[in-house]
Amino acid sequence: MRIHLSSDGVPIYQQIVDQIRNRIVTGGLDSGDELPAIRALAETLQVNPNTVARAYRELEVEGLVEKRRTTGTFVAELHERRSIAERRRMLEKHLDNLIIQSRHLGFSLDDVVELLRKRDSQITRDGERS
Incomplete structure (x- = not known):
């Protein structure tokens, strides 16, 4: 692993x-x-x-x-994969950290959303190449 x-x-x-x-x-x-x-x-x-x-x-x-x-x-045996609500809860703590950190660094929510979009696009392109 x-x-x-x-x-x-x-x-x-x-x-x-x-x-x-x-x-x-x-x-x-x-x-x-x-x-x-x-x-x-x-x-x-x-x-x-x-x-x-x-x-x-x-x-x-x-x-x-x-x-x-x-x-x-x-x-463990999972009764189907986790529901969307459970997956959202798992993501929320990461979002909380991102929001707090971005505020400390002086970024607005719009700045963070734009950075997320750029990174998503880059990761998608990189994934298509591999």
Whole structure:
């Protein structure tokens, strides 16, 4: 499992949670798929195993993964993929952070919307090329 860690100030465990959650919600990981063992993922990412364990615990609390005693951590059985309301709630915390940060940096809502449109266009173009 490829996980990209950045030094943008977001805690490492949260980056792990966000990337695994995104893969589960978008179907990149299916119900029943096994996640890497905590120690193995920690070694690959060169982080403390407690960091990975914390990320897995958060995913378990959200009901996205389940720990099976002695066999590992697996993507939980989801009764269909999350509803649009649930996906919106997941996005809201990111929107809140974006709005707060943009205000601190002196950007208006119109500026942020325009930046989002430009980035969306760029990401779409980049995706079509790969």
